[in-house]
Amino acid sequence: MLNVLYFASLREAFGKPSEHISSPLPTNVEALILLLRARGGVWSESLGADKRWRVAVNQEMASMETALNAGDEIAIFPPVTGG
């Protein structure tokens, strides 16, 4: 099972701060994004290749190739704007 978190504008667009994704377990970040995009609507729109978003795996910035394992915490969020 993966614990997937959403922040800021993505949390609002998806209408939830987090969810569990278990079967089938995506093997890397790209597989997870494809699975989410396949839901259509705000999911395919907000996570489109033309949109800017970032992924962290276990609190470290990740790339599309980063491998995923059961128990991982994945966060998907827009580019950061602190400071």
Added chain:
Amino acid sequence: MPPGGIVTTMPTIRVQTEDFDVGAEMTALRAGNAKIGGIAAFVGLVRDVNDGAGVSTLTLEHYPAMTQKALVEIVDQARVRWEVIDATVIHRIGQLSPTDQIVLVLVASGHRGDSFQACEYIMDFLKTRAPFWKKESTVDGDHWVSAKKSDDTATSRWQTEQN
């Protein structure tokens, strides 16, 4: 061990809703350490104009499990490059208003060059790597602040530049 073999301490890193006192933080940072020759400080403030519309409030959201880790890593990276004796990073979250203090970076070192550069480096990376997001409430409604291309440019120059 950092260059020069100077003794360093764990940086102070805090994320909080309450305001901070720059003078008190500086006093705490340098207390009892005669190796410190100077402290560079950056204080970020909430501006009242952003993208043309008047801002009434700003709300800061963050990713608690990652924020501390990201900030510690940024300070550690600065310490690899410069002789930093100690540092303080404080970032506020929650609801803020124009003129409020939002972020503080203090860097203590033996000589000013290290403090100035490390302070700027920490701010540049904080703006592009630390998981904070700003939402503005204006007379035209609420909207999430967009990331600036100029911030990415400021960060990337450290990756190409030799100091």
